Structures are given as C-alpha cells and as structure tokens.
Amino acid sequence: MAALGLLARRPASGYDLLKQFEVSMANVWPATQSQLYSELNKLADEGLIEVTAVGARGRKEYGITAAGRDALRDWVLDFHHDPPLRSAALLRVFLLGEVTPEQAGDYLMAVAARAESTLARYEALRDAVPWNDTSDTDFYGRAALEFGLREAAMTAEWARWVAVRIDERSQ
Amino acid sequence: MAALGLLARRPASGYDLLKQFEVSMANVWPATQSQLYSELNKLADEGLIEVTAVGARGRKEYGITAAGRDALRDWVLDFHHDPPLRSAALLRVFLLGEVTPEQAGDYLMAVAARAESTLARYEALRDAVPWNDTSDTDFYGRAALEFGLREAAMTAEWARWVAVRIDERSQ
DNA sequence: AGTGACATGTAACCTGTTACATGATTTA
DNA sequence: TAAATCATGTAACAGGTTACATGTCACT
Missing domain, CATH: 1.10.287 (Helix Hairpins)
Structure with missing residues (x-):
C-alpha cells in the first residue's frame, strides 16, 4: 500500500520509489527492493496501477488508476484492520x-x-x-x-x- | 522467544502458555495456537526447553534448560537485532x-x-x-x-x- | 450419553527477507 | 573501456495466519 500511496502523488518507476522510500518513509514503512518489484506487479495485476511509460533499460513508469485511488482512499480511512503490533x-x-x-x-x-x-x-x-x-x-x-x-x-x-x-x- | 520467557518463570504446557499469553502478553506479543506449538517443538529441538512431565491427554509440560536460560539472557540484553517497526x-x-x-x-x-x-x-x-x-x-x-x-x-x-x-x- | 474444556498437531497459503542473477546506459 | 548507476527480476527460505483434523477427559 505504501507504493500505491507514493504513486498517488506522481508516476514513478520501481527504482524511483525505492529511493523515495529511503528518504521519506524509511522510518515508517521499510521495504526491500525485492518486495517492491513484486508488489508493483501485483498492484498492476489488480488494476490499481498501470504502466504509463516505458523508458531505457526496461524502465517501467507506473501511474495510479482510478480504481487504485479508490482503493487507497478506502485503505487510508480504515484503521480497524491494523495488525496488532508485536514489540x-x-x-x-x-x-x-x-x-x-x-x-x-x-x-x-x-x-x-x-x-x-x-x-x-x-x-x-x-x-x-x-x-x-x-x-x-x-x-x-x-x-x-x-x-x-x-x-x-x-x-x-x-x-x-x-x-x-x-x-x-x-x- | 516469548514462550521461552514464560517457561523461564515456571514449567507449563502449550495449552497453559496459550492462556498465559491471552492474559499477560496479548498486548505485547500476540501468538496463535498453531505458532506456539511449532515454536515449542523448535525450541525443544534446539535444546532450549525439554519435556519435564507428560500428563493426561498427551499433555507435555515443558521446562527451560540451562542452555535455554543462557539464550534467553542473551536475547534480553541484545536490542540491536530488533526488526524495524512498520506502522x-x-x-x-x-x-x-x-x-x-x-x-x-x-x-x-x-x-x-x-x-x-x-x-x-x-x-x-x-x-x-x-x-x-x-x-x-x-x-x-x-x-x-x-x-x-x-x-x-x-x-x-x-x-x-x-x-x-x-x-x-x-x- | 453428550457437552465443554483440555490438548496437540498438520496443510495450504501469504508475506517478507536475503542472496543471486542479469543486463543497459552514462560518465570519468 | 571500466566503473558507477540505473533497472528489474527470480529462488530459497523463514515466519506467520487460517482452517482443518484429531483425540482425551471430566462433569452432568
């Protein structure tokens, strides 16, 4: 969901998102490279994001879809399903x-x-x-x-x- | 590790521990029944706990071993390996x-x-x-x-x- | 005889991690 | 042309969840 949230701001590639994670969300939602790429493919399969541009070196730029924005809004306002934290x-x-x-x-x-x-x-x-x-x-x-x-x-x-x-x- | 910690206090069966988790540690370290039993078998395999008594209905009471107590002490004082929290x-x-x-x-x-x-x-x-x-x-x-x-x-x-x-x- | 508490375990599945693998493009 | 950066992906494994599966014992 963090990836979807970042893509709601502006389109980006997996590589871009990885760097954004490091600076802006590392303290809140750490994600590994491996995880991120499979997450992007999953989100694309579900139709929540889509490839908006293909660049050099196989770069795929993703953008959020209308369905993705709906799903994100639902998720943001739903705090009941938060996993119990284990400290x-x-x-x-x-x-x-x-x-x-x-x-x-x-x-x-x-x-x-x-x-x-x-x-x-x-x-x-x-x-x-x-x-x-x-x-x-x-x-x-x-x-x-x-x-x-x-x-x-x-x-x-x-x-x-x-x-x-x-x-x-x-x- | 939570199971090991409870067994350090007194011997108990998986069933006992499950109830203890519910009352004393649910807010800190929730665990499922399934997870707990496999954890106990794993700890026993590693020699950190051992079966100290066998009761009715296949009940196995576990107690912590000397090696288990050492491992627990090490774990308690080592906070560097804490997983980064994801909120x-x-x-x-x-x-x-x-x-x-x-x-x-x-x-x-x-x-x-x-x-x-x-x-x-x-x-x-x-x-x-x-x-x-x-x-x-x-x-x-x-x-x-x-x-x-x-x-x-x-x-x-x-x-x-x-x-x-x-x-x-x-x- | 039936219900509820006691008691343990397995299987399928999902998520996440580390390590491995591959290759293209830019820059010094 | 070598190194750094860009860019994505797979495989093996670890840990956890839900649901299923099984059986015993005490009490009414």
Whole structure:
C-alpha cells in the first residue's frame, strides 16, 4: 500500500520509489527492493496501477488508476484492520527479571540513549525541512514527524524512569 | 522467544502458555495456537526447553534448560537485532492528503478515541492489579504497563493536536 | 450419553527477507 | 573501456495466519 500511496502523488518507476522510500518513509514503512518489484506487479495485476511509460533499460513508469485511488482512499480511512503490533522491545522489559538489576538498568539506559539520538535526528529533520503548510504532503509528513518526535521523547523519559526505579529497588 | 520467557518463570504446557499469553502478553506479543506449538517443538529441538512431565491427554509440560536460560539472557540484553517497526497507522497519516480534510479530521479523532479507550483499559489494569514490587514479574510487568499508559496518552494528545491543525488549515 | 474444556498437531497459503542473477546506459 | 548507476527480476527460505483434523477427559 505504501507504493500505491507514493504513486498517488506522481508516476514513478520501481527504482524511483525505492529511493523515495529511503528518504521519506524509511522510518515508517521499510521495504526491500525485492518486495517492491513484486508488489508493483501485483498492484498492476489488480488494476490499481498501470504502466504509463516505458523508458531505457526496461524502465517501467507506473501511474495510479482510478480504481487504485479508490482503493487507497478506502485503505487510508480504515484503521480497524491494523495488525496488532508485536514489540520485541516491550517483551524484553517483561523478561528483564532474568538478568541482574545492573544489567537491566544498563539496558534501559541504552534504550534511553537510542531514543534520544532518534529524537535529535527528528529534531534536525524538523528544523531543516522548510515545511509548507499548503502542501498536503508537507503537512501530513510534518504530522507524522511530530508523532515520531513525541514517541522518541516519551520513550527516553520512560526508560530513565524505569532505570531510576530499578536502581532504588536494588539497594 | 516469548514462550521461552514464560517457561523461564515456571514449567507449563502449550495449552497453559496459550492462556498465559491471552492474559499477560496479548498486548505485547500476540501468538496463535498453531505458532506456539511449532515454536515449542523448535525450541525443544534446539535444546532450549525439554519435556519435564507428560500428563493426561498427551499433555507435555515443558521446562527451560540451562542452555535455554543462557539464550534467553542473551536475547534480553541484545536490542540491536530488533526488526524495524512498520506502522500502518503512521503510513496512513502520510497519505491523509488523499481524502478530504473532514475525513482526515474524523480519522484522527477516531484514532484519539481509540487511544483513550486503550488508556482507560490500562489505567483500570494498573489500579486493579495488586503490584508487589519485590516480585520481578510484577515490577517489570508494571514497567511495561507504564510504557503502554504513556504511549496511549501521547497518541491521543498527538491525534487531537493534528486534528486541530487540520481544522485550522481547512478554513 | 453428550457437552465443554483440555490438548496437540498438520496443510495450504501469504508475506517478507536475503542472496543471486542479469543486463543497459552514462560518465570519468 | 571500466566503473558507477540505473533497472528489474527470480529462488530459497523463514515466519506467520487460517482452517482443518484429531483425540482425551471430566462433569452432568
């Protein structure tokens, strides 16, 4: 669906999309090259996209069809079918009793450090990108970034909070 | 790995684990019956768990082995191999430009409402469970719950924040 | 005797990953 | 002309899902 979403903005080849994924959606929806090409063929088979131009080196430029745009709109507004998330990070927390309090504390401080470096990266992105509120792409990209910012800050605070409690408890 | 973690606490059968998953870990690591039984056989093949008792109706009770405990400790402290998360919910936000501002706003208010009901559920859980800080299981379970509480609150606030901005922008 | 809970497993299918494979075009 | 980039695809495998399949034991 991510590929369909990008093609809704403008036509592109698999190769183009791959690069767009790297810059704009890597944090949200990572996709491998192999996956993307088979996804494009599948979307084309279903009539949601179509080849709009053929270029050099076998390049196929795809564009979204009317049916594709309908399917995308349906998907965007339907959040009931979201797969339940499976968080290895949280599962670890459940199992932290298996290691010493020192190790558990170190682990949480590492989690906090990672969240803080993610936060710094997102802040840099927020400050570097000239967001233009009149563009939907910019506006909603900024909204998604805001989520990332808040989540990273929350995670770092939470990890330090737990680390402090582990420390208190182990004395 | 979740099964291994539960078996580290006490021996259990696949059937027992299935019920434990439903109550204690469903929010973090959902698992299907089919998956669990094949996982148990795989763990047994690898020598990380072993059958400690055979009961009626073919019941096999598994216990963690020394090798299993080592593997679990390694896994718990290693957060580098976490799979990158793929968030359908955030991808939707990126694509919200495909629908009208009204629909986008409704969508975000629905996200907020869902987060708030999750929050209420977690708060009820927090207040209902008699947490005993001297038990590792309780302590770390409480820490994981705290994450859930903060995440739900953050998500609800964020969704309302975005909804307000959509509203301002569409006037 | 029948129902419900206990208890485990297999088969078909889908999605995704890594690694492999191939070739065309541009640029230094 | 060699290297980098452009461009797409296949194969083997891993992990997960749904649905199917099977049988036992306790209780009424």
